[in-house]
Amino acid sequence: MSNFLEFASKRRSIRKFEDRDIPQEDIEYFISAAISAPSGCNSQCWRFVAIRDREIIHKIEEAVVRKTESILAVKSGELSNEYLSSRRKMSTFFVKAPVNIAVFMTAVKYVDPTLISAFKDCGYEDDAIMRMYGNYDLLSIGAAVQNMLLAVHEKGYGACWMNDPAIAGEEINKILGEPAENRFISLIPIGFPAYSPRDKKMKELSEVLSIK
Numbered sequence: 001m002s003n004f005l006e007f008a009s010k011r012r013s014i015r016k017f018e019d020r021d022i023p024q025e026d027i028e029y030f031i032s033a034a035i036s037a038p039s040g041c042n043s044q045c046w047r048f049v050a051i052r053d054r055e056i057i058h059k060i061e062e063a064v065v066r067k068t069e070s071i072l073a074v075k076s077g078e079l080s081n082e083y084l085s086s087r088r089k090m091s092t093f094f095v096k097a098p099v100n101i102a103v104f105m106t107a108v109k110y111v112d113p114t115l116i117s118a119f120k121d122c123g124y125e126d127d128a129i130m131r132m133y134g135n136y137d138l139l140s141i142g143a144a145v146q147n148m149l150l151a152v153h154e155k156g157y158g159a160c161w162m163n164d165p166a167i168a169g170e171e172i173n174k175i176l177g178e179p180a181e182n183r184f185i186s187l188i189p190i191g192f193p194a195y196s197p198r199d200k201k202m203k204e205l206s207e208v209l210s211i212k
């Protein structure tokens, strides 16, 4: 690999995996990369659970399917079997990965409690204050996940950043015994890629960059 751009642009989402395990030291390597990411106020507002246990991952699959079906039930009669089975496949392919990393966002402490207290005196709720600061807790999670994906790629594995399972987030907390205040954000299935993804359509640099 000649430079970082070439390396980073070769990372792709992988949704089918070979039936080969991942050693624990590699899992630790991925998480070490994740936790070296920047985070708002250096909050390091993350927690990771690496899931290898098949029974646990099947429970998560069931929770995701149950929640998806309960939402889609309002459209019963309107949806084809093809749609339903493809929806199910799209949101549960993680079950075949040898390792899944569940990513949780923990509570952040503000650096300046006086300013936050002033915001509250002005009637701002916690959610509105966080939004004003660009949801830096969630952005920090994104930075950690991207670091993890690049570490996975470097080691020759593939992964997919999945937020679909978050619809069953509360259930996933219970299955993993994670306290409710740690919010489930993403699931990252990781394994050896079982295929080569097709090229993806990219926006041109000129569409997304202006230099003034």
Ligand SMILES: Cc1cc2nc3c(=O)[nH]c(=O)nc-3n(C[C@H](O)[C@H](O)[C@H](O)COP(=O)(O)O)c2cc1C
Residues within 6 Å of the ligand: 011, 012, 013, 014, 015, 090, 160, 161, 162, 163, 164, 165, 197, 200
């Ligand atoms: C925040 C986020 C959530 C995502 N959630 C899902 C998901 O639930 N299921 C899925 O198959 N892919 C998911 N993806 C993967 C994207 O579909 C993928 O990154 C995009 O199509 C670009 O392809 P690439 O990763 O191969 O470059 C997610 C990506 C991001 C950044």
